[in-house]
Structure formats: structure tokens, C-alpha cells
Amino acid sequence: MYEQTCDVAVIGAGTAGIAAYRAATEAGASAVLIERGPGGTTCARVGCMPSKLLIAAAKAAHAARSADPFGIRVSGVAVDGRAVLERVRAERDRFVGSVFDGLDGLPEGARIAGTARFRDGRSLTVDDHTRIAFKAAVIATGSSPNIPKPLHGLGDRLLTTDTLFEIPDLPGSLAVLGAGAVGIEIAQAMTRLGVRVTVIDSGDTVAGLSEPDLARQAAAIFGAELDLHLGARLDSATRDGDGVRLAWTDRHGHAQVTQAERMLAATGRAPNLDGLGLDAAGLRLGEDGVPKFDRRSLVCAGAPILIAGDADGWRPVLHEASRQGG
Template structure:
């Protein structure tokens, strides 16, 4: 067995692991990166990037169909499903290749291929071929899609986000289980590409939205396109011909069935921790298999073990995984001295059309009684009307003194408006501070300006 010694061992070469390696190396540590494959990061291979490629194909089809209000008469829109998926894979592979290109800069002797497990808190065994003695360890093993129990009898016919983008062409019909960000994005994209889609979720809202007004607006706007079945719990699945028949129970107590060419399980991605033998490292886990860790230092108890990215399930989005990797890698290199930087504001985006965002303090019905809430609709927003996209709602939250604490929004261009808002929340701006910034006319950003102005008017902070 090969023996290898290092200051920091990093398990996983995804977004968090790559960042951790960079941070540890910058801190002067000898860092070893372990990857079991296929590599290329969740984002580039099966997440952010291929899903956006599918969404952009759907946007092109939708825009072509909806040009008539502008006096543009388009011909018949025909979808070549095989060409759509070929482009998704081709560009996806380019993104993955760029990740591998970056990894090539790491010396070969500091990269180990295989599945790692703990022998003790600072010793790792990789596939029985390499023993690594480390000063500290960063666990950045990522996550994998879950398969709901009712789908297990037909598992060979079920797609996940790890397999969806490998299909040769678009299916005739698709059931999507899970109305979170990923399920919602894929459901709308597939609908716009001509697939008959039914989206099922036992919850009463979509996209993880907690603000009831934004949730109702989202369900109304997206439900006009998608066959949306909220409060629907899938109870069974059976193979029928080349497809799958699902049976689900409604919140009202009724039961429905549907037969689909394919089924997509988009019900979450639990962390990849089960094969690590954390018990051998002295790390106790809860009933869900998650170890206790400090969300700021990312350290597991007092052990020289740090948990970063999707592996800790704290905030499974790329920008957080990258930052967590950097924090974990730096702390692992400095151990036992560790730093606890303040957390970034919570921030989530759903790339539907219209887009959905939640920033900062999440809506809470009881606490909201003490908040100042500014609200504005896109229905009469000038630029949105010019774009023929005048639908949506912005809700901005503030403390009684006008300090901006969060927001939820659905509407056009929300990916850009939400970036403005998250900076304001992170910097602790008051409404008056936000308004003392230039807003060009006519832009969608003026809609956010109006919502913040509504806060300022109630706190005496507007001109």
C-alpha cells in the first residue's frame, strides 16, 4: 500500500474541494486532493450549467411563439429534441473540461483517485491502495439525488438530475416529483420545449418560497404553463408499456393517476457521507446521518475535520460551497487555530420565467408583525410593460428603523435585482442609503427602487 503524508487531505474535488485545496495551499500547507469520480463538479456536470442550457433552449422556443404582441409574426416553431440535448451535452462537456484543466495544475503526486474512508481522525484509506496521514481533513464529498421510496420499483425508468441530461431526445411526457428550484426549472423548460409535464409536490408552495404573497403569485403565474399539482403525494409507481403509471393522493383526500413516458425525481440531494466511516474518526451523526459542525468554522466538534459544500447540506448552492471550501481549507491548514467569518446573507434563485429570489431574512408570519414591508407589483412597471413581461411582485423586509433585512420577489430580471438587494442586506444599508444611489430610467431596477421607497416612506427616510 502506498503511504502518503500531508498537512491537509481534502476528500472531493468538486466546487468546495477545489476551493479548499486552493486555500490550504495558499496558507502554505501540503494539500492532497482525493476524487473518486467522475469529477468536474456537480454544477458543471449535472447542475447549474446543463440546466441553464436547457432553460435557454426553452426560452428561445417561448420567445419565438410569443412574438405576436410586438407585431412580429413568426412561423411554426418546431422543436428538434435531439438537437436540443446534443447542444446541452456539448456545452456541458466544455464546462466540465475547463474544471479538469484547472485540476491539471495540481502536481500529480498530490492527487489521488479513489474512494476514501477514515481509519482514525487523521488517517484515510483510499480504495485499499493508499494510506494518507494528514494533519487535518476537509470533507467535501458533495451530494447525490435521492429516489423517493414509491419510485424504487421502477428505478430503472426514473431519471434524476444526474441522468436527465444524458437522454438522447426529449420525452413525450414527463412527471416531475419535487417543486423545489430544480424541479420547477426543469418542469417549465420541458413544457416550453413541447413536453407534456405534470409537476407534483406534497407541499403547498413552489420553489421553497416562504412569503405567502410571493408563493401565491408564483403558483398563479407558473401554474398557467405547468400542470401543477401541489399537495400531491405519490403513493405508488408501476411500469406500463415503455412508461410509468403514478398514483398520487391529493391533500383533499382524493386520488389521481397518470401515465408518463419518463419520471424525474427532483426531491432533493442528500450529502455523500455514508461511505466515509465517520464513526472511525470519532464523529457522531444525527438520525439523518449528518455530523454536528460549526456553520462558521465548518469544524466538526473539536476534531481536525471540516465539512464543506453540499456535504454539510447547510446552503447547497455554488457560491456558498466555494466560500465554505475556502474557509474549511484555510482553517484546516491553520488548525488548531480556526477563524469564524460572519455568514453571508441567505440567497437563493430559481431560474424560471419569471424568476424567483429570496434574500436575507426569511419570511416568518409571527415575526413579520414587527417588520416594515415595502411592496411593488411588476404589473404596472414601465420597463416590464415595454418587454411584455409585466407580471410579478417584490416584497422588501426591513427593521422598524428602516434597515433592510431581506426580500422575496418574482418577476423579470430578478437575478439582477436580487444581487443589488443581497449587497444592501450584507452591508446593513437602511432604505434611505439604498435610495441614495443612481437608478437609470427605464429599467427593471426601478421596480426594486419603488419597493424600497415604500419602506422608506414608513420610516421617514425618503426624500
């Protein structure tokens, strides 16, 4: 096994990890960037980049249908779902490529491919080929979509933001579980692209809004475009023919059934921490399995290890991941 020593070992080559590596080297520290893949940052691959491209297409279709008040007559607006998604993927891949281009210039040996696991609070292994001793480490392993238990049996009929942009064509109908910022923006975009959309959420607001009047206005605006149900509980989800069948209870306690071609889970993301050997590193974990850390320094309790970006579950947005990584 190859043995290596560095000042800073960064686990994860997403937004936070890249920022951490650059900050370390710019400060004169020796650093390595460990990447399990696929890399390219969550934002560029499956987050804000492809979702905003989908929204741009939806906005174009919506504008064409809404041009009459300006004296512009547009008839027969047709959405080519395959072409929309092909463009989303092409532009998305260009964004991801630019991220990889920024990593290509790293010194030889600074970028290590594989899965990292702590041996103790001062060393880790990458697969079975490299052992790294470090003075400090940064956990920047990102996050993965949450899949609520009722959705586990849907197989390929279940979509997440990690898989949504890979489908070859737009579905005829889509049920969305979760009316947070991600769920509601995708739901509105899909609606404007001609997909019949139903959104179910157990909360009382959309997009995480907390100001009561604003939350009511937003619910009314989105509800005018799509089938929005707040304060609802999903009871079960099953495969049904070529689609899915959802049994749920509305806010008034009435049983409801929704059928759709595909289901989108938009219920947040969980930190990627499994398999890291956090116990071996001596880190103290919270009830959620995330290491306890100081929110000013991001240093974890128990070892010279920091945690940044989606991995710490604190502020899982792009600019915060970059700031925390630095």
C-alpha cells in the first residue's frame, strides 16, 4: 500500500471540497483531494444548474402562451420533451466539464480516486491502495436525496433530483412529494412544460417560507398553476400499471388517491457519511449521525477534522458550501 503524508486531507471534490483544497494550498499547506466520484459538484450535476435550465425552458413556453396581453398572438405552442431534456443535459455537461477543467491542473498525486475511510484521528486509507497521514482533514462528502419509506418499492418509477434529468422524455403526469424550494420549482417548471403535476406536502408552506402572509400568497399563486395539497399525509405508494398509485390523507382527514406516471421525491438530502469510519476517528456523533462540530470553526469534536458543505447538514446551499470549504 502506498503511504503518503500531508498537512490537509480533503475528502470529497464537490463545491466545499474544492474550496477547502484551494484554501489550504494557497495558505502554503500540502493537501490532497480525495474523490470517490462522480464529482463535478452537486450544483452542476443535479442541482441548481440543470434545474434552472429546465426552468428556463418552462419560462419560454409560459411566455409564449401568455403573450396575448401584449398583442402577440402565439398559437399551437408545442413542447418537445425529448429536445428540452437533451438541451438540459448538454448544457449541464458543459458546466460539469468546466468544473473538471479546473481540477485538471492539480499537481500529480494531489488528486486521489477512491473511497476514504478513517483509521484513526490522524490517518485514513483510500480503498486498498493508499494510506494517508494528515495533520488535519476536511469531510466534504456532500449529500444524497432522502427517500421516504413509503416510496421504497417504486423502483425506476421513482425519481429524485439525481435521476430526474436523465429521463429521456417528460412524463405525462408527475406526483411530487415535498413542496420545498426544490420540489416547488421543479413542479412549476414541469407544469409549464405540459406535465400534469400534483404536489403533496405535510407542511403548511411552500419553499420554506415563514412569513404568514407571504406563505399564503405563494400557496395561492402556485396552487393556481398546479394541483397543490399542503397539510397532507402520504400513506402509501405502489406501482400501478405503467405508473404509480398514491394513497394519501388531505388536511381535512379525507382519504385521497392520485395516479401518475412518475413520482418525484423532493424531501431534502442527507449527508454522505456512511462508511467513513467516523467512530475510528474518535469523532463524537449527534443523534442524526452527523459529527458534533463548532459552527464558527467547523472543527469536529474529538479530532483535528473539519466538516463542510452538505456533509454537515447545516446550510446545504452552494455559496455556503464554498464559504465553509474555504
